[in-house]
Amino acid sequence: MAEKIGFIGLGIMGKPMAKNLINAGYDVTVYDIFPEPIEEMVGAGATAGNSSADVASKTDIVITMVQDGPQARQAILGEGGVIDGASEGDLVVDMSSIAPGVSQELGSGLAGKNINFLDAPVSGGEPFAISGDLAIMVGGGAADFERAKPLFDVVGKSAVLCGAHGAGNVTKLANQIVVGANIHGLAEALVLATAAGVNPQTVFEAIQGGLAGSNVMNAKAPMMVSRNFEPGFRIELHYKDINNAMETARALNVPLQVTANLQQVLTSLVVGGDGRNDHAGILRYVEQLAGVEVKEL
Numbered sequence: 001m002a003e004k005i006g007f008i009g010l011g012i013m014g015k016p017m018a019k020n021l022i023n024a025g026y027d028v029t030v031y032d033i034f035p036e037p038i039e040e041m042v043g044a045g046a047t048a049g050n051s052s053a054d055v056a057s058k059t060d061i062v063i064t065m066v067q068d069g070p071q072a073r074q075a076i077l078g079e080g081g082v083i084d085g086a087s088e089g090d091l092v093v094d095m096s097s098i099a100p101g102v103s104q105e106l107g108s109g110l111a112g113k114n115i116n117f118l119d120a121p122v123s124g125g126e127p128f129a130i131s132g133d134l135a136i137m138v139g140g141g142a143a144d145f146e147r148a149k150p151l152f153d154v155v156g157k158s159a160v161l162c163g164a165h166g167a168g169n170v171t172k173l174a175n176q177i178v179v180g181a182n183i184h185g186l187a188e189a190l191v192l193a194t195a196a197g198v199n200p201q202t203v204f205e206a207i208q209g210g211l212a213g214s215n216v217m218n219a220k221a222p223m224m225v226s227r228n229f230e231p232g233f234r235i236e237l238h239y240k241d242i243n244n245a246m247e248t249a250r251a252l253n254v255p256l257q258v259t260a261n262l263q264q265v266l267t268s269l270v271v272g273g274d275g276r277n278d279h280a281g282i283l284r285y286v287e288q289l290a291g292v293e294v295k296e297l
Contacts, residue, residue: 002026005151006059008052008075008082009096010037012231013122014065016129017095017155019044024154031055052076056085056092061148064094068240069102077109088114093148095136097121097237099244100166100173101251103139107165116144119165121172122156123179125233133157137175139168173248176241180262180279182216187283190224190294199297201225220280224294229277229284236275239266 002025007018010032022028022045030041031049038048049055052075056062062082064075072094076082082092092110094103094117103119110117118140128134134156138145145161152159162171189207190200204221207213223229242263249256265285274281287293 003060004029004058006030006049006055006062006082007041007046007065008032008049008055008062009065009071010034010041011065011067012126012234013129015041016126017063017065017134018046020132020155021151022046026151026154029055029058051080051085052078052082053080053085056082056090057087058085059090061091061093061151062086063151064092064096066096067237068096069098069244072096072098072106073102076106083110083113083115086110086113086115089116091116091118091144091147093118093120093151095120095122097172097176097241097244098169100139100169100248103169104166107140116141116147117165118144118148119168120148120152120159121169123172123175124156127232128157129155135175136160137162137168137171139163139165139170169244170248173241173245176238177245177256177259177262179216180238180242180266180282181258182214183220183279183282184262184265184286186217186220187224187286187294190221190283191286191290191292194294194297195290195292197297200294201296223278223280224283225296227295229274229281231276231278233279234276235266235269235279235281238279239263239270239275242266 004027007030015037029047029049032038042048066072107117120136120138122134122136124134136152136156136159138161193200193203245259269285
């Protein structure tokens with residue numbers, strides 16, 4: 001018999017991930033601090049839970065997908081959290097993007113009750129959450145990874161065990177550094193092209209097949225040229241990830257020059273009111289500095 005699945009956190013990422021599990025035939029019990037997404041998921045075939053503990057008491061594997069470390073800590077170890085409802089031998093999979101040290105704390109806290117844990121943050125944003133093509137970076141034990149692998153195969157196109165607890169989120173921070181730096185560099189390239197009178201769409205088409213080409217460019221250049229900043233992954237969430245990267249770097253005494261600059265760019269955008277735009281909106285920061293607006297020529 002297939003294991004029963006709990007899903008806590010039904011936001012922009014969690015809701016489509018939970019739907020994919022339901023559509024794959026899993027028995028899914030859901031909970032969120034807001035009632036509306038619970039009602040929507042019940043309409044899609046889920047069972048409603050009334051707390052994180054309640055979800056854990058009714059399921060074998062609990063997935064959490066919340067905004068940051070404080071929310072993950074509350075949902076899993078807090079009063080009424082997963083730890084209050086889970087049984088010995090259950091598995092908790094936190095797919096939130098949080099600081100690696102918090103993941104290690106969650107794993108240790110659950111281990112005290114013989115509850116297993118994986119940190120398994122994802123990359124791909126809302127479009128890949130909907131299509132089930134997320135990249136999943138996992139920290140924890142090999143046996144727990146194999147137990148969760150059928151679920152990862154539903155919500156993602158790849159899942160890699162990166163090391164012990166916290167390794168998944170270290171890998172996610174590395175991912176976010178590379179993605180953010182690529183978006184910032186792409187924004188500067190398209191601003192330069194526009195200022196020089198060269199069509200930025202043409203520049204994109206010319207360079208995407210060469211060494212500069214990337215999944216980031218393919219996803220974000222069309223958004224920049226069309227000025228579509230509807231969020232697939234919000235600037236404020238990328239800002240959170242980069243802050244976690246810098247916090248981790250400070251703890252390890254590792255200088256991260258590009259990441260530190262990216263942190264300042266994202267800070268400016270969040271303070272300026274652009275935090276809820278897609279991170280393709282890093283373009284707006286570069287445009288403001290240059291006094292140039294990217295558009296087809």
